[in-house]
Amino acid sequence: HVYLDYTGGGLYAESQLQQQLQLLQGGVFGNPHSNNPTSLAATQLVEQARAYVLEFFNASPDEYVAIFTPNASGAIKLVGEAYPFDADSNYLLTLDNHNSVQGIREFARSKGATVSYVPVLAPELRIDPVRLEESLDLARPAGHHLFAFPAQSNFSGTQHPLELIERAQARGWDVLVDAAAFAPTNRLDLGAWKPDFVPISFYKMFGYPTGMGCLLARREALDKLQRPWFAGGTITIASAQADRHFLADGEAGFEDGTVNYLNIPAVEIGLRYLKAVGMDTIHERVRCLTGWLLGQLQPLRHSNGRPLVRLHGGKDLHLRGGTITVNFDDPEGRPMDGPRIEQLANHEKISLRTGCFCNPGAGEVAHDLPAEVMDDLFQYGRKLSFLEMRDVIEQKYGKNVSAVRISVGLASNFSDVYRLLKFVRGLLDRTAKQVGRVPALAAHGVMGRDTA
Numbered sequence: 508h509v510y511l512d513y514t515g516g517g518l519y520a521e522s523q524l525q526q527q528l529q530l531l532q533g534g535v536f537g538n539p540h541s542n543n544p545t546s547l548a549a550t551q552l553v554e555q556a557r558a559y560v561l562e563f564f565n566a567s568p569d570e571y572v573a574i575f576t577p578n579a580s581g582a583i584k585l586v587g588e589a590y591p592f593d594a595d596s597n598y599l600l601t602l603d604n605h606n607s608v609q610g611i612r613e614f615a616r617s618k619g620a621t622v623s624y625v626p627v628l629a630p631e632l633r634i635d636p637v638r639l640e641e642s643l644d645l646a647r648p649a650g651h652h653l654f655a656f657p658a659q660s661n662f663s664g665t666q667h668p669l670e671l672i673e674r675a676q677a678r679g680w681d682v683l684v685d686a687a688a689f690a691p692t693n694r695l696d697l698g699a700w701k702p703d704f705v706p707i708s709f710y711k712m713f714g715y716p717t718g719m720g721c722l723l724a725r726r727e728a729l730d731k732l733q734r735p736w737f738a739g740g741t742i743t744i745a746s747a748q749a750d751r752h753f754l755a756d757g758e759a760g761f762e763d764g765t766v767n768y769l770n771i772p773a774v775e776i777g778l779r780y781l782k783a784v785g786m787d788t789i790h791e792r793v794r795c796l797t798g799w800l801l802g803q804l805q806p807l808r809h810s811n812g813r814p815l816v817r818l819h820g821g822k823d824l825h826l827r828g829g830t831i832t833v834n835f836d837d838p839e840g841r842p843m844d845g846p847r848i849e850q851l852a853n854h855e856k857i858s859l860r861t862g863c864f865c866n867p868g869a870g871e872v873a874h875d876l877p878a879e880v881m882d883d884l885f886q887y888g889r890k891l892s893f894l895e896m897r898d899v900i901e902q903k904y905g906k907n908v909s910a911v912r913i914s915v916g917l918a919s920n921f922s923d924v925y926r927l928l929k930f931v932r933g934l935l936d937r938t939a940k941q942v943g944r945v946p947a948l949a950a951h952g953v954m955g956r957d958t959a
Contacts, residue, residue, distance in 0.1 A: 513916030519714030566697035580607035582706035582722035587611035589732035595650030596620035602868035646679035658689035662869035663820030664830030703728035713777035793829035844944035845909030
């Protein structure tokens with residue numbers, strides 16, 4: 508099988524499973540919220556893993572805390588719901604953020620804050636530098652201001668310079684850097700860069716365990732957060748009759764309920780596996796395979812000379828990661844249906860992904876979908892599926908909404924990208940009608956949740 512969906516999730520190594528199984532077989536571990544022997548054994552493993560997470564990202568424990576979450580989205584929600592937005596605050600985000608980062612705008616608006624977007628510019632989908640500078644000047648001394656951007660776009664693989672962190676902080680912003688797509692194949696050094704909040708999904712880095720993420724937070728920034736509730740594990744004491752509680756300090760105040768104590772040790776196992784392979788080695792491997800694919804895909808032409816591949820993002824390796832997002836056009840320039848391309852790839856045992864990948868802003872810019880077109884979709888009086896939205900926009904506006912995402916990672920090899928290229932070449936000189944399309948009624952079982 509050819510696995511080319513590393514931006515969706517990583518693959519695990521056999522050795523990771525063996526070590527985790529040996530750990531579980533060799534001990535008895537109980538709920539850490541106690542001081543009995545099994546609880547203390549679990550607590551030791553959890554805190555050992557927490558310390559190694561900080562070590563892996565070169566984050567000083569004096570400056571950063573590691574808060575375990577279900578995934579990057581859970582980490583992002585912790586920030587959004589607790590950030591001290593008010594009428595004097597701004598929430599600034601680049602247009603190409605993942606939906607989970609976009610969702611913070613609902614918390615911000617509910618508290619009266621101003622929400623602003625920094626555009627990204629086609630075709631490379633990089634941040635508009637003029638609008639960025641104008642937007643960073645919005646911070647007023649009276650309020651708390653949060654700026655969010657992805658270190659690497661999960662839509663296009665475009666990487667934004669980490670120098671933006673210091674530039675924004677110098678002008679009064681707290682900075683959230685979404686590292687979910689960046690951390691699996693790039694070294695993130697929090698000794699060199701000092702973002703206030705960094706959400707991470709570990710399964711994207713090394714496949715197992717799923718349901719485990721992390722929020723790396725600067726202690727100074729964490730102290731600003733105001734949790735809207737408390738739960739088991741997040742307080743020192745609480746009283747029902749006195750109607751009072753004391754929130755625990757540091758990471759404990761943000762880890763709701765019992766942490767995933769049997770899977771957390773697998774995080775350390777996974778990180779140590781990446782360290783053994785070498786992040787620089789992984790980065791270079793992904794860089795080489797991505798560069799080869801970019802060089803092979805872009806020159807493909809139908810017999811009439813028209814290009815087969817329309818690339819979203821940079822044309823070369825400059826500031827880009829191992830994610831390549833494209834559309835395939837037929838000899839008349841008509842786009843081939845993305846979901847149908849996925850079906851055809853399935854027949855060849857190739858796993859790639861189609862849709863807009865939970866990144867509506869980047870997709871809207873890539874497909875030239877202005878605000879009025881998107882606003883029209885919310886006037887139908889009912890919820891549209893992704894494929895229904897595709898049909899409406901194609902029929903009413905003649906525009907495409909779906910793309911094909913190819914992403915390489917830790918275990919990718921040359922055979923994988925060569926087989927993908929062979930599959931793509933099979934689309935040459937085929938019309939969009941010949942390729943076919945997936946009808947909207949077939950949406951269930953064809954498109955994943957990570958599409959719209």
